[in-house]
Amino acid sequence: MDQKPAQKIDIDWTSCRGHGLCAELLPDHITLDEWGYPLVDGTPVPARTLKRARRAAADCPVLALKLTATGMS
């Protein structure tokens, strides 16, 4: 019962400038499209990746990448 809700990667498209740093930090979950913007697979971030995902969020130069709880719209 003390399980935390699964986290997924959420991009604020109005902020993201396609720096692509996130794709370098999380190559298994984020690739870049032909214009340099992140393609996120949208599945929950596995526990072993959470730490790196948090780092990607903190390192995004415009703070466009966030981890949010899944299951909400």
Added chain:
Amino acid sequence: MTATFPDLHMSPRLLAPGGAPADLPTHEQRYGPLRHGDPAALLRSVAEAGLTGRGGAAFPVHRKLAAVAEAARRTGRAPVVVANGAEGEPASRKDKTLLALSPHLVLDGLQVAARAVGAGEAYLAAEEGVSYLESAAAHRRDPVAVKVVRLPRRFLSGQASALARFVGGAEALPTHQDPPVRERGVGRAPTLVQNVETLAHLALIARYGPDWYRTAGTPSQPGSALCTLHTPGSQPRVVEAPFGMPLHRLVPLNGMSAVLLGGYHGTWFPATEAAQLPLDATTMGAGVIATLPTTRCGLTETARVLRYLALQSAGQCGPCLNGLPRMAAAFRTLATPGPQSTTRTDLARWSGLVEGRGACHHPDGTVRLVRSALTTFAPELDAHARGLCTATDPTPLLPVPQEP
């Protein structure tokens, strides 16, 4: 400009009869007094009625009312209610017609909504130009005074987060929706944005109850909806029709090759398929029904619309900013008879790249239009690839602003 024949398909619920605007005494005489029931009972009525939003997404109204009320409880902030009369869709006339003929029905609905969620502020947002709304609002003794705000004429102005921002004093641009407007909208307060037609129905449900509401429509899609009908050679008409009514009874389909349902974020259907379809909340969007005669080119019409949609992108989100202009240009190529090289596969790829990757649903609506055009006009696409076009009349058909 817009002729209204509300009595054509059912006795009119929303539009004042005779095409004359109803002032407050006329309105009160026609509908009787507005009862402000207690919020819980009201919410139950709306749920039983099965009212859905008329701004395009057909979202159940009672669920949004409940979500806003709940967010208000959680945050301790009185919500804001906004009547959305932006009608940014160029092919739609129903909201302007409703506001012109029955402004007090919309204002009643806004009060009902305010009461249901316990709102402290109420706004009516409409395009510049629709006059008398201020005076209509001023003539009433509403529990929550209504402020009329005038929106810039843009496709995106009526998108819920853009609207909430504009009401709050900023530019009418969509924002990243986390948390959503219903939790944090105008001035960061929980905000209910509801289409003006939705509110007009709400005002009638508050008066006459859910059973009355359900006497029109079908069990799964109860009620009626305002539609803007485009038939070649005549001005657009606004009519009120029950859900479930066959489309061929609303618009003549003889001599037509296709029908655009739901407007510029909508879906093209071949006329033969449309002839089998009823008026349905999931395809009708905000109620635009436009027929395309066999003499016109559906690819050219779609290319015109796509150019406009690309220009209307707020240019805030990378995929939308990069994808929509490329998709519009690609469609222009397909609309011109001649070699297509990789254009069709490019379009399919870009559609996948913009879908679901914006702060608002503008890219998604654009993709819907593109995909349905590629399917519906597949024979024309092949003809164009061979350098042929079967259309004989090059005059533009659909109303598209800002054309060169």
